[in-house]
Every structure is written in C-alpha cells, then in structure tokens.
Amino acid sequence: MSIEKHCGYVAIIGRPNVGKSTLLNHLLGQKISITSRKPQTTRHRLLGIKTEADTQIVYVDTPGLHQRHHNAMNRYLNRAATNSMVGVDVIVWLVEALHWTKEDTFVLNTLKQSSAPIILGVNKIDKISDKNALLPYLKEVATRYDFLEIIPISASKGHNLVELETKITQLLPITTFLFPEEQITDRTERFLAAEFIREKLVRRLGAELPYRLTVEIEHFSSDKNLTHIAALIWVEQHGQKVIVIGKKGKILKAVGEEARKEMEAMLECKVFLQLWVKVKKGWCDNERALQQLGYSEE
Ligand SMILES: Nc1nc2c(ncn2[C@@H]2O[C@H](COP(=O)(O)OP(=O)(O)OP(=O)(O)O)[C@@H](O)[C@H]2O)c(=O)[nH]1
Ligand SMILES: [Mg+2]
Known part of the structure; x- marks a missing residue:
C-alpha cells in the first residue's frame, strides 16, 4: 500500500524588510537566502524545498513588493514578486507586528488578484515589549481581508513556526513530490x-x-x-x-x-x-x- 504524499508551492510575499528571507532560512534550517536590515535585499525568486516524511513544501522567497518605480531594477523586483504568486497553492503574507504601512496596503491590493488561500504571518513579535498591544492589532488586520489564518510569529527567534508549517501542510494537495528528496533549492x-x-x-x-x-x-x-x-x-x-x-x-x-x-x-x-x-x-x-x-x- 502506498502512502499519500502532499506537495505544493508556498509563496512568501510582503513588503521589503518584513522578514521573508529570514523566515525561509529558519523554516529550512539552512541559510539559502540572503538577509539584511536594508529593504530590497532579495532580488530573485528563489525556491527553498523542505521534504519531511510524506510532505514536500516548496517555499518561494520573493523580492519585497514596493512602490518605488523609478528604475528598471525596481520594476523588475515587483514583476518577479508578482509572478511568484501565480499557480502557488498557498500564500504566506508577512507583515510586521504593530507596523502597518502604505506598502502593506499596496501588497494587499496586489494579493487580491490571486486565488490562493492566504495565511497572514504577523512577524517580529519578539520586538514587542507590551504584549497587550498585539491583540488589538491582530483584530484590526483581521478586518482587512478574509484570511485563512492569522499567525503571530518571530522568523528570527522561531516562535510559532511549527504552527505556521502545520497549517501550510494541511493546505497542500495530494500529489507526488516535485523535487528529489535531497534537493533544497533550485539555485546553483x-x-x-x-x-x-x-x-x-x-x-x-x-x-x-x-x-x-x-x-x-x-x-x-x-x-x-x-x-x-x-x-x-x-x-x-x-x-x-x-x-x-x-x-x-x-x-x-x-x-x-x-x-x-x-x-x-x-x-x-x-x-x-x-x-x-x-x-x-x-x-x-x-x-x-x-x-x-x-x-x-x-
Ligand atoms: N527582531 C526581529 N527581526 C527580524 C525578524 N525577522 C526578520 N528580522 C530582521 O528584519 C530584517 C529584514 O529581514 P529580511 O529577511 O532580509 O527581510 P525580507 O522581507 O526578506 O526583505 P527584502 O528581501 O528586502 O524584501 C533583518 O535585519 C532581519 O534580521 C524577527 O522575527 N524579529
Ligand atoms: Mg528577502
């Protein structure tokens, strides 16, 4: 009897600097995507493949979606991010806890064009000293879109990443693996x-x-x-x-x-x-x- 396998693409989307690449690295347990305090660090769509038992999650790290359109590079970054949403099974949208910006609203409007279920990851909760401030923020963001789930996380400290991954796994289709089990990225x-x-x-x-x-x-x-x-x-x-x-x-x-x-x-x-x-x-x-x-x- 063969065991059913789950496999699918999960795009990590968000404005620059919210912690997308940090999240990818932490989920994989290995550094494959570069990170920094400066926005627009990631410039390429990059796959991080995680295979465990009967599940293969193909994470897609993306450049931050932004509203600076003044040169060809800026436009390329947005194109690469937007194209990464096409055909994925799940979108993890990252925002920063307590810091909603105009660019988040821009991301939301872009995401509305996608049909994939969206999990909202509210990142950097480790930075919040007043934990009571988080709940009203979560309530407020919940009104902005019909999210499948809202999960407060810390990508750098690893808080709630098991919960996030459990939710993702539940959403993956039943299908054979797309990549060899030992492969961790599509990049050379x-x-x-x-x-x-x-x-x-x-x-x-x-x-x-x-x-x-x-x-x-x-x-x-x-x-x-x-x-x-x-x-x-x-x-x-x-x-x-x-x-x-x-x-x-x-x-x-x-x-x-x-x-x-x-x-x-x-x-x-x-x-x-x-x-x-x-x-x-x-x-x-x-x-x-x-x-x-x-x-x-x-
Ligand atoms: N305190 C804290 N800092 C974080 C967390 N996640 C990411 N950071 C920091 O936030 C900064 C940006 O992280 P990146 O992972 O490069 O962000 P990104 O969304 O990939 O940014 P772009 O590639 O520019 O779109 C880095 O200095 C990270 O160390 C977190 O959970 N807590
Ligand atoms: Mg990045």
Missing part, C-alpha cells in the same frame, strides 16, 4: 556564492550603494578540496568603486573574508576567492544590462 552554488558576496556588501555599505551594485561570478571551478571563485562587483560610477574597495582595500578584503567563510561552509571545502570591482554606467536602469546580469524572469 554559483548563484548562492554571488548572493553571499552581495549580502556582505549590502550589510557593510550605507545609503544608496547597496542598490547600485550587483555581483557576477566570472569563474567557478573545483578540484579535489579547493574551489576557485572569481567574482565581479559591478557598480554604476567610479566614486562608488572607490567606496566599495575602501581605504587600502579594507572593505573589499573584509567582504571577501566573510563571504569566503560562508562559501566554505556551504561547499564543505576550501575556497580561493578573488573579487574585482568594475563600473558599468547606468546598469540599474538598463533592461539589457539587467538581463545580462541575471535579472530576467525565466
């Missing part, structure tokens, strides 16, 4: 290597600079116990290049060291990492340049 190690570098840059650099750079892997090869990786960091202007490199190359060196350690943990071998910074004028607002740098919807 090469892609993740570029993302680890970008994360270190985004976390270290202030103001607008994180939005003006991207990372491209130029070379990735392995022999026995060593992986060689060469990456280009693209910026828009010479002045940005100077900042990214830092005085006496200090910033670039620190970024390289931090990223290399993460790559070594992921690849379980020594990594030799080389970084270069280059200027490509106006790449953020140039559809062709964006495509060449990997920002295109598959």
Whole structure:
C-alpha cells in the first residue's frame, strides 16, 4: 500500500524588510537566502524545498513588493514578486507586528488578484515589549481581508513556526513530490556564492550603494578540496568603486573574508576567492544590462 504524499508551492510575499528571507532560512534550517536590515535585499525568486516524511513544501522567497518605480531594477523586483504568486497553492503574507504601512496596503491590493488561500504571518513579535498591544492589532488586520489564518510569529527567534508549517501542510494537495528528496533549492552554488558576496556588501555599505551594485561570478571551478571563485562587483560610477574597495582595500578584503567563510561552509571545502570591482554606467536602469546580469524572469 502506498502512502499519500502532499506537495505544493508556498509563496512568501510582503513588503521589503518584513522578514521573508529570514523566515525561509529558519523554516529550512539552512541559510539559502540572503538577509539584511536594508529593504530590497532579495532580488530573485528563489525556491527553498523542505521534504519531511510524506510532505514536500516548496517555499518561494520573493523580492519585497514596493512602490518605488523609478528604475528598471525596481520594476523588475515587483514583476518577479508578482509572478511568484501565480499557480502557488498557498500564500504566506508577512507583515510586521504593530507596523502597518502604505506598502502593506499596496501588497494587499496586489494579493487580491490571486486565488490562493492566504495565511497572514504577523512577524517580529519578539520586538514587542507590551504584549497587550498585539491583540488589538491582530483584530484590526483581521478586518482587512478574509484570511485563512492569522499567525503571530518571530522568523528570527522561531516562535510559532511549527504552527505556521502545520497549517501550510494541511493546505497542500495530494500529489507526488516535485523535487528529489535531497534537493533544497533550485539555485546553483554559483548563484548562492554571488548572493553571499552581495549580502556582505549590502550589510557593510550605507545609503544608496547597496542598490547600485550587483555581483557576477566570472569563474567557478573545483578540484579535489579547493574551489576557485572569481567574482565581479559591478557598480554604476567610479566614486562608488572607490567606496566599495575602501581605504587600502579594507572593505573589499573584509567582504571577501566573510563571504569566503560562508562559501566554505556551504561547499564543505576550501575556497580561493578573488573579487574585482568594475563600473558599468547606468546598469540599474538598463533592461539589457539587467538581463545580462541575471535579472530576467525565466
Ligand atoms: N527582531 C526581529 N527581526 C527580524 C525578524 N525577522 C526578520 N528580522 C530582521 O528584519 C530584517 C529584514 O529581514 P529580511 O529577511 O532580509 O527581510 P525580507 O522581507 O526578506 O526583505 P527584502 O528581501 O528586502 O524584501 C533583518 O535585519 C532581519 O534580521 C524577527 O522575527 N524579529
Ligand atoms: Mg528577502
């Protein structure tokens, strides 16, 4: 007698910075999606696949939906997020406890176009000192849409994530697994290597600079116990290049060291990492340049 299997896609949607990627990493128990305190950290749709016993949940991490439309990159991010909602079995919409913004209303209006059931995850409850403030907030958000469920969570501390996942599992269709049981993402190690570098840059650099750079892997090869990786960091202007490199190359060196350690943990071998910074004028607002740098919807 064969056991019934449950499997389906679960999109994690929300405005920038609410904790979508943190949630994905915590649910998987492994870091595959980069995170930072700055909005618009995630730029690509990315799958995180969790297989346990007879259930396979295919989480979809997405760029934050936002209302900045001034360049081609901003528009690409919204397109990638919106397209990720199509055909999924469940949507987990994240908002931040006690912090409803105009962008949340924008997300709500976008979500109304989807037919998938929506679970509202009210994140960052660990930040609330006055626990009595949460209940009125939950009551208030409940009036905004006919949510299947509203679950207060902490993605970083792991509060209520079992409850969230139990609810998700109940909503998955009965079907064979879509991915091999040992697979955890649809992205290559090469892609993740570029993302680890970008994360270190985004976390270290202030103001607008994180939005003006991207990372491209130029070379990735392995022999026995060593992986060689060469990456280009693209910026828009010479002045940005100077900042990214830092005085006496200090910033670039620190970024390289931090990223290399993460790559070594992921690849379980020594990594030799080389970084270069280059200027490509106006790449953020140039559809062709964006495509060449990997920002295109598959
Ligand atoms: N205190 C607290 N901080 C959290 C929690 N979840 C996420 N964060 C923090 O919120 C910030 C944003 O987290 P991300 O996971 O990068 O947010 P995101 O929604 O993926 O953001 P984008 O990719 O920019 O759309 C980071 O500094 C996280 O550490 C939480 O449950 N509690
Ligand atoms: Mg993210």
